[in-house]
Amino acid sequence: xxxxxxxxxxxxxxxxxxxxxxxxxxxxxxxxxxxxxxxxxxxxxxxxxxxxxxxxxxxxxxxxxxxxxxxxxxxxxxxxxxxxxxxxxxxxxxxxxxxxxxxxxxxxxxxxxxxxxxxxxxxxxxxxxxxxxxxxxxxxxxxxxxxxxxxxxxxxxxxxxxxxxxxxxxxxxxxxxxxxxxxxxxxxxxxxxxxxxxxxxxxxxxxxxxx
Amino acid sequence: xxxxxxxxxxxxxxxxxxxxxxxxxxxxxxxxxxxxxxxxxxxxxxxxxxxxxxxxxxxxxxxxxxxxxxxxxxxxxxxxxxxxxxxxxxxxxxxxxxxxxxxxxxxxxxxxxxxxxxxxxxxxxxxxxxxxxxxxxxxxxxxxxxxxxxxxxxxxxxxxxxxxxxxxxxxxxxxxxxxxxxxxxxxxxxxxxxxxxxxxxxxxxxxxxxx
Amino acid sequence: xxxxxxxxxxxxxxxxxxxxxxxxxxxxxxxxxxxxxxxxxxxxxxxxxxxxxxxxxxxxxxxxxxxxxxxxxxxxxxxxxxxxxxxxxxxxxxxxxxxxxxxxxxxxxxxxxxxxxxxxxxxxxxxxxxxxxxxxxxxxxxxxxxxxxxxxxxxxxxxxxxxxxxxxxxxxxxxxxxxxxxxxxxxxxxxxxxxxxxxxxxxxxxxxxxx
Amino acid sequence: xxxxxxxxxxxxxxxxxxxxxxxxxxxxxxxxxxxxxxxxxxxxxxxxxxxxxxxxxxxxxxxxxxxxxxxxxxxxxxxxxxxxxxxxxxxxxxxxxxxxxxxxxxxxxxxxxxxxxxxxxxxxxxxxxxxxxxxxxxxxxxxxxxxxxxxxxxxxxxxxxxxxxxxxxxxxxxxxxxxxxxxxxxxxxxxxxxxxxxxxxxxxxxxxxxx
Numbered sequence: 001x002x003x004x005x006x007x008x009x010x011x012x013x014x015x016x017x018x019x020x021x022x023x024x025x026x027x028x029x030x031x032x033x034x035x036x037x038x039x040x041x042x043x044x045x046x047x048x049x050x051x052x053x054x055x056x057x058x059x060x061x062x063x064x065x066x067x068x069x070x071x072x073x074x075x076x077x078x079x080x081x082x083x084x085x086x087x088x089x090x091x092x093x094x095x096x097x098x099x100x101x102x103x104x105x106x107x108x109x110x111x112x113x114x115x116x117x118x119x120x121x122x123x124x125x126x127x128x129x130x131x132x133x134x135x136x137x138x139x140x141x142x143x144x145x146x147x148x149x150x151x152x153x154x155x156x157x158x159x160x161x162x163x164x165x166x167x168x169x170x171x172x173x174x175x176x177x178x179x180x181x182x183x184x185x186x187x188x189x190x191x192x193x194x195x196x197x198x199x200x201x202x203x204x205x206x207x208x209x210x211x
Numbered sequence: 212x213x214x215x216x217x218x219x220x221x222x223x224x225x226x227x228x229x230x231x232x233x234x235x236x237x238x239x240x241x242x243x244x245x246x247x248x249x250x251x252x253x254x255x256x257x258x259x260x261x262x263x264x265x266x267x268x269x270x271x272x273x274x275x276x277x278x279x280x281x282x283x284x285x286x287x288x289x290x291x292x293x294x295x296x297x298x299x300x301x302x303x304x305x306x307x308x309x310x311x312x313x314x315x316x317x318x319x320x321x322x323x324x325x326x327x328x329x330x331x332x333x334x335x336x337x338x339x340x341x342x343x344x345x346x347x348x349x350x351x352x353x354x355x356x357x358x359x360x361x362x363x364x365x366x367x368x369x370x371x372x373x374x375x376x377x378x379x380x381x382x383x384x385x386x387x388x389x390x391x392x393x394x395x396x397x398x399x400x401x402x403x404x405x406x407x408x409x410x411x412x413x414x415x416x417x418x419x420x421x422x
Numbered sequence: 423x424x425x426x427x428x429x430x431x432x433x434x435x436x437x438x439x440x441x442x443x444x445x446x447x448x449x450x451x452x453x454x455x456x457x458x459x460x461x462x463x464x465x466x467x468x469x470x471x472x473x474x475x476x477x478x479x480x481x482x483x484x485x486x487x488x489x490x491x492x493x494x495x496x497x498x499x500x501x502x503x504x505x506x507x508x509x510x511x512x513x514x515x516x517x518x519x520x521x522x523x524x525x526x527x528x529x530x531x532x533x534x535x536x537x538x539x540x541x542x543x544x545x546x547x548x549x550x551x552x553x554x555x556x557x558x559x560x561x562x563x564x565x566x567x568x569x570x571x572x573x574x575x576x577x578x579x580x581x582x583x584x585x586x587x588x589x590x591x592x593x594x595x596x597x598x599x600x601x602x603x604x605x606x607x608x609x610x611x612x613x614x615x616x617x618x619x620x621x622x623x624x625x626x627x628x629x630x631x632x633x
Numbered sequence: 634x635x636x637x638x639x640x641x642x643x644x645x646x647x648x649x650x651x652x653x654x655x656x657x658x659x660x661x662x663x664x665x666x667x668x669x670x671x672x673x674x675x676x677x678x679x680x681x682x683x684x685x686x687x688x689x690x691x692x693x694x695x696x697x698x699x700x701x702x703x704x705x706x707x708x709x710x711x712x713x714x715x716x717x718x719x720x721x722x723x724x725x726x727x728x729x730x731x732x733x734x735x736x737x738x739x740x741x742x743x744x745x746x747x748x749x750x751x752x753x754x755x756x757x758x759x760x761x762x763x764x765x766x767x768x769x770x771x772x773x774x775x776x777x778x779x780x781x782x783x784x785x786x787x788x789x790x791x792x793x794x795x796x797x798x799x800x801x802x803x804x805x806x807x808x809x810x811x812x813x814x815x816x817x818x819x820x821x822x823x824x825x826x827x828x829x830x831x832x833x834x835x836x837x838x839x840x841x842x843x844x
Contacts (some may be wrong), residue, residue, distance in 0.1 A: 008421045014416065019338055026372050033371040035669070036246070043368035047338070050361040051345040054352055055421050100330035101376060119733035127652055127680070134684040141687055145357050146778050150683040157676035160666040161659050165734060206648065210641045210688050219632045226628065228551055237583050244582040247457070254579035258549070261572040262556040265563055266632050312587060328586035357566050430843045434759050437839065441760055455793040458668070465790035469760070472783040473767040474776055477843050522752035522797060567779050 004055050006078065012056035013082055014089045017047035020060050021093035021177040022101075028163070029094075029181050038159035038168070041169045046152035053148065057136075061171040062086055067129035067200040071207060080108035083172075090173035094180035107183045110167045118195050123199035125199030126206075128170050133207040164170040172196055215266050217289065223267035224293055225300045227259035231271050232388040233312075240305075240392045241313045249370035249379070257363035266358065272382040273297055278340035278411040282418060284348040294383075300386035305391035318394045320325075321378045321419070323336035326376035329406050335369035336381040337417075344418040358406030383407055428500065432476035433501050435504055436511045438470035439621040442482050443599040444513035444523075450585070451516075452524040460590070461583035466573035475570065479558075483494045483593040486510055493629060495559040505594075512595035523600035528568035529605045532589045539588035540617050546580035547592040547621030548628075555629040594618055637688050639711065645689035646715055647722045652691050654726035654810040655734075660770055661796070662727075663735045663816050671792035671801070679785035680809040685783065690769075694804040695719055700762035704840060706770040716805075723806035727813035728740035740816045743800045750799035751828045758793035758803040758832030759839075766840040 005014075027033035033040045049058040057074065059065045062083040069072040074082075091108040098105045131154050135147040159168040167184065169175045175192040178184040184192070234255040238244035244251045253405075260269040270276045270286065273294040279285040285293075309316045342365050345359040370379040378395065380386045386403040389395040395403070426434075428459075449455035455462045469479040479496065480620065481487045483506040490496040520527045557569040566613040573581050581590040592596045597614040600606040606614070637645075656677040678715045682691040690707065692698045695716040701707040707715075731738045764787050768780040771780065794800040802808045808825040811817040817825070823837035 004421070010420050011417070015341070019334075021646065022334065023368055023372050027368075031371065034246070035667070036249070036371045038669070039250075040368045040371035040671075043364040043371075044338075047342045047361045047365045050352075050357050051342040052357075052421075054345070054349065074232055085401070096334075101327050101334075101373065103324045105329055113736045116734050116736055119729070123652075123657075123729075127677075130648070131680045131684040132688070138687065141683075144683075145355055146362070146683050146780055146781060148357060150680045153676040154680045157656055157660075157673045159655050159682070160669045160673035160676075161666065162734065164665055177839070187417070206644070210637070210644050210685075215632070222628070222632050226552070230545075230623065234579055239460075243586055245457070246482040247460070247582045250461075251560065251579045251582035254582075255515065255549075256570045258553045258576045258579070261566075261568050263551040269487075305460070307541070307545075311537050312443075312545075314535045314538055330473065356566055359568060359572070413533050425711070433839070435844050437763070441756075445794050446787075449790075453793065454797055456668070458671070458793050461672075462790045462793035465786040465793075466760075469764050469783045469787045472774075472777075472779050473764040476771065513651070518752070518756075523749050523756075523795065525746045525749055567777055569658070570779060570783070597715055611725065 004144075006081065009056035009078065010081055010085045012052040013059060013085045016052045016056075016058055017060040017086045017089035017173050018093045019044050019048055021090040021174055021200035022097055022106070024174055025094045025097035025177055026101050028058050029107045029178065030097060030105055032080035038156050038163060041159055042152045042156035045155055046083050046148045047063065049148040049151055055089050058172070062085060062173055063125050063171060063196045063200040064129060064132055067133065067204055068137065070201065070204040071133055071137060086173035087176045090177040091180045094177040100180060107129055107181055109185070110178070110188075112166055112188065112191060114191055117166035120162035120168070121170060121192055122199045124154065124162060124168070124169040126203045130156045130201045130206055132155045133203060138211070140158070166192070170196060217292065220267035220289065221292055221296045222367035223263040224296045227269055228297045228300035228384050229261045230255050230259055232301040232385055233367045235306035235385055236305045236388055236392050240318045240394055241308060241316055241391065242318075243313070247349055249367050249374060252254060252370055253363040256366055260359040260362055267381060271297060271384070271420065272278040273384055274336050274376045274407045274411040275340060275343055277408065278344065278415055281412065281415040282348060291303055294419055296349050297384035298387050300392045301388040305388040309392060319391055320396070321389070321399075323377055323399065323402060325402060328402050331373035331377035331379070332381060332403055333406035334412045335365065335373060335379070335409045337414045338369070339365045339381050340411045340414035344414060349422070355400075370418050377403070381407060425494055426501065431478035431500065432503055432507045434474040435481060435507045438474045438478075438480055439482040439508045439514045441466050441470055443512040443596055444519055446596055447516045447519035447603050451529045451600065451605055452527055453529075454521060454524070460578050460585060464574045464578035466569045467577055471573055480511050482508060482595070484595055485547050485593060485618045485622040486551060486554055488619065489626055490559065492623065492626040493555055493559060496598035503515040506555050508595035510596045512599040513602045516599040520603060529603060530603050531607070532600070532610075534588055534610065534613060536613055539613050539628050542588035542590070543586035543592060543614055544617035544621045546576065546590070547583060547618045548625045549580070550576045550627035551622045552628055555625060560633070577602065578597055586612070592618060639714065640694045642689035642711065643714055643718045645667050645685040645716045646692060648692040649685045650688075650693055650719045650722035650806050651726045652677050652681055654723040654807055655730055658727045658810055659734050660739070662740045662811065663730060664740075665735070671789050671796060673790035674792055679775045679781045682752055682781040682784055687734060693719060693806070695802060695806055695836055696758050696829045696833040697762060699711055699766055699768065699830065700766065700818055700837055703834065703837040704766055704770060705727035719806035720809045723810040724813045727810040731814060740814055742818070743816050743821075745821065745824060747824055749758055750824050753795035753799035753801070754825055755828035755832045757787065757795060757801070758829045759836045760791070762833045762836035763807050766836060771844070781817055799825070803829060
């Protein structure tokens with residue numbers, strides 16, 4: 001990846017995060033894919049990882065960028081621009097979904113039990129970052145081709161299993177898109193962000209224990 | 212692929228596009244697969260890509276052929292015969308589905324909001340061609356084996372997410388099949404073709420920006 | 423595969439075909455998997471191909487054995503024992519499903535429109551054998567690891583798309599299992615067998631045209 | 634894997650088995666994923682295999698540990714600590730699911746026909762261990778990258794096909810989780826454990842016959 005400029009990496013992060021959030025907002029928030037939204041979301045994530053991994057590493061998620069940075073596999077100077085790009089892409093995707101793809105948007109607000117939602121976001125963000133560190137940054141697995149499927153299927157499992165509990169975000173950029181889509185209230189945003197960041201941090205510790 | 216003749220490549224494009232459109236017309240247009248049509252469609256696309264990629268490059272889609280040609284990864288003389296073969300295969304598949312597989316065909320006409328359908332076809336044709344350029348023509352990804360799954364899963368995500376918005380074509384040969392199947396009116400065909408061609412063109416520009 | 427004895431190969435064909443037919447009879451014929459039977463069936467096929475391909479080539483289907491033999495990639499002496507083993511395994515699986523897994527078996531008989539069923543079995547057996555010849559016997563694709571997924575996903579697409587039209591067999595050993603399960607009448611067996619064998623033969627011709 | 638310490642391997646077995654059982658208890662036992670629970674379960678298994686295979690071999694299942702040990706591909710001293718860790722992880726996952734993720738847990742008790750449940754657990758535990766021995770321990774398949782998908786898709790097929798017959802466990806650690814979740818009575822535990830252990834043993838014999 002080193003031969004790409006920061007601007008190229010940010011374009012890649014923008015495109016990947018935009019399509020991930022566009023799929024989530026359209027398929028899940030506005031319900032265009034019905035029960036199959038988790039399959040659509042995981043598919044978009046997988047194809048964008050395989051398409052853009054060689055450019056930016058295909059984070060598409062501030063929690064992932066933080067986890068990879070803490071583990072030492074990402075340049076410190078890139079952390080802030082990556083996260084800013086991801087948040088902007090997620091927000092623009094939410095606006096595009098509501099104003100272009102969905103003609104009569106009336107999404108239901110997320111209803112969350114606080115403890116359960118905290119647990120759901122923590123467990124699956126942990127799993128997501130932990131799997132990424134193992135399949136995409138560990139030397140013993142270098143050169144593998146299953147990384148895109150492995151990472152996307154964490155999100156498939158999480159969206160199916162706890163989508164109805166926390167919204168199944170595991171990603172502050174997706175949480176931004178949910179905020180812009182008016183399904184998450186700003187006073188509830190900590191129920192997503194705290195376990196997402198904590199989950200990423202604990203995943204780095206767990207990864208180091210088994211490395 | 213250079214060792215195959217143009218006739219062999221056109222046979223490959225015919226077979227792949229025929230089965231893709233046969234699956235779409237039977238599973239989705241005539242509803243034989245119910246809610247699972249997107250899974251059937253993506254499966255057929257994936258297996259035909261893996262089966263025929265070594266012969267013709269497995270485009271099966273005029274927008275893909277145009278995108279690959281603009282990117283400079285396809286012979287100029289092959290563009291027109293590829294596209295003609297794809298359109299013919301799609302149309303014959305629609306006829307085969309209605310006259311052989313479905314005994315009492317009464318498909319519902321597509322109802323589209325123009326802006327939403329234009330957006331849906333643009334976004335997902337862009338994603339399809341953009342992913343193809345990255346996984347199937349970029350040297351950094353040469354030799355990978357996930358290209359078939361990566362390309363097919365764009366269509367899975369698109370069909371699940373915007374299938375109810377635009378019909379989920381992303382492919383002028385599929386749009387031809389929808390026309391022959393009497394679910395798309397000829398006066399509405401521009402709602403598919405313009406964003407499909409534009410999406411392919413913009414994907415080439417985006418690809419060049421990150422290359 | 424040459425280092426395995428014929429007996430070892432027949433054990434492998436027995437195990438693979440038995441589990442494929444056991445899944446079909448339980449999940450689809452007796453309906454234990456509801457709408458998801460095609461996913462269960464394709465999963466079993468994929469895992470048995472990856473598990474047993476190195477022993478017997480993982481045919482599990484007389485139409486496949488015939489196609490591979492006609493293409494010259496299988497020993498003539500092995501054709502008859504392979505097919506006999508597949509038919510026996512399919513029949514025993516049907517008996518095991520009805521007598522062990524399902525306590526109150528009352529499957530519905532297949533209702534088929536003759537033309538549509540002939541077309542369905544022809545098209546998808548062609549696709550199955552054609553894809554197998556390309557991904558599992560073609561030198562240009564030698565060493566690939568996607569063959570199991572590619573082959574299984576033909577069956578996923580076929581079962582989803584024409585499962586309600588012909589039963590979605592594409593395999594004389596599965597047709598035997600349907601016969602033993604009492605969902606297919608013996609006078610209708612030609613509606614499966616003729617297009618299955620013909621589809622395999624035409625697939626060999628098409629393969630030779632593009633080889 | 635030899636470069637990892639036993640403690641590291643046990644951490645890996647704990648994390649993988651915990652998430653597998655957490656997904657099963659939440660998605661299936663408490664029904665958070667509805668009909669799609671088998672897809673969530675297989676996804677979690679696949680990603681944990683790809684993530685942790687390089688550390689512990691990714692058994693996550695006492696029947697698998699026993700099968701791999703009988704086949705001679707696992708250190709005798711590791712069998713007891715692996716199994717103990719798996720059982721503890723499964724039990725803690727059940728407690729976490731009921732007390733954190735699910736706010737009002739009222740799972741339905743499993744209703745099993747004894748013969749059918751014995752057959753279901755036997756057949757699919759056999760298939761699971763048999764496929765694992767072939768894709769993950771056989772030299773002819775060494776270096777393959779499909780092992781995670783192949784192993785997880787046995788569980789997808791089994792959960793879809795016999796989930797309603799036996800609960801679809803195929804794993805004594807999962808059976809422990811079902812016991813802790815109060816859906817399996819302690820007097821019925823033999824209906825799971827005996828065919829699971831027997832299935833693993835017969836799989837080793839079948840594997841040796843074709844090796």
